[in-house]
Amino acid sequence: MATFWRSRSTLHLPITLSVVLMVLNATLMVCWIVLLAQTTGYGALITGTVVFAVILAGLSFYLVLMIKEVRLNQRQANFVDSVTHELKSPIASLKLYLETLQLRPVTDEQREKFYGVMGEELERLDHLITQLLEVGRLDAIGEQADAEDIPLDSLLKKCAQGACAHHKREESETIQYDLQPTIIHARPIVMETIFRNLIDNAIKYGDDVPRVDIKVRVTDRGRVITSVADNGQGVPPELRKRIFGMFFRGGSELTRRQKGTGLGLYIVQTLVRQSKGRIAVHDRPGQPGSVFEVDLPGRAG
Numbered sequence: 001m002a003t004f005w006r007s008r009s010t011l012h013l014p015i016t017l018s019v020v021l022m023v024l025n026a027t028l029m030v031c032w033i034v035l036l037a038q039t040t041g042y043g044a045l046i047t048g049t050v051v052f053a054v055i056l057a058g059l060s061f062y063l064v065l066m067i068k069e070v071r072l073n074q075r076q077a078n079f080v081d082s083v084t085h086e087l088k089s090p091i092a093s094l095k096l097y098l099e100t101l102q103l104r105p106v107t108d109e110q111r112e113k114f115y116g117v118m119g120e121e122l123e124r125l126d127h128l129i130t131q132l133l134e135v136g137r138l139d140a141i142g143e144q145a146d147a148e149d150i151p152l153d154s155l156l157k158k159c160a161q162g163a164c165a166h167h168k169r170e171e172s173e174t175i176q177y178d179l180q181p182t183i184i185h186a187r188p189i190v191m192e193t194i195f196r197n198l199i200d201n202a203i204k205y206g207d208d209v210p211r212v213d214i215k216v217r218v219t220d221r222g223r224v225i226t227s228v229a230d231n232g233q234g235v236p237p238e239l240r241k242r243i244f245g246m247f248f249r250g251g252s253e254l255t256r257r258q259k260g261t262g263l264g265l266y267i268v269q270t271l272v273r274q275s276k277g278r279i280a281v282h283d284r285p286g287q288p289g290s291v292f293e294v295d296l297p298g299r300a301g
Helices: 002-038 042-103 108-136 152-166 188-204 264-274
Strands: 148-151 175-179 182-186 212-218 223-229 278-283 290-297
Touching: 002 042, 042 108, 148 152, 148 188, 152 175, 152 182, 152 188, 152 212, 152 223, 182 188, 182 290, 188 212, 188 223, 188 264, 188 290, 264 278
Parallel strands: 175 212
Antiparallel strands: 148 182, 212 223, 223 290, 278 290
């Protein structure tokens, strides 16, 4: 209900202005027709045409603004739903296991299992909070450290190992590397944030048995192209620009297979642009899946 009222409040101005412009447009047309019926002067015709064009342009602008506001509110509603679920699920799980440990005796094997599950839920909470904090300080990420020469192949392997550990996957069975030795001059935490999110997504949205191909190449223009390919369902062409927007999550929170906040790719794109780079997504040639391609300034290592 709160989201509904926020939507109405946000859309009030563009809707009101659109209605006013429509009324002015109708009034102009009526007056114009009446005026032309009395005179055939070109001045009235030209004036009417100019004013009509201005009103039509203004009306179109506010209609576009209204559509954007609707989409933003939908993304915000999805974000609230997903964050609520991401917060409540691990908290409920932790509460259940703690109550079980307090209320009845359990075997050592059961206790170890409970501790393992509780550790996973705490890690899930930590990941969510980290993402939310990263969005709040995107402009300041890494400012406390100077840019330095980073061997990209080592950094990618570190990020891949962390992502595999997070998803409990064997690195040797999940990740395939094709890395040309390269150097990126950047802040390490920024690069780690970019590629950690991309590799984590590739595993998360891959097939039931995920396979991720990571490739690095240097161009003759002094650019480093890093591609992260997954074997999932791919990204439809109509969503390939929208997925980098804040809060964007395809589909409904009730039917979606994978949960999340819709912030990961927004963080990635923002940091890539701050690093004077570009990011794009396209189909995986000859097989299902997507390829996320990051173009950054760099050199051969």
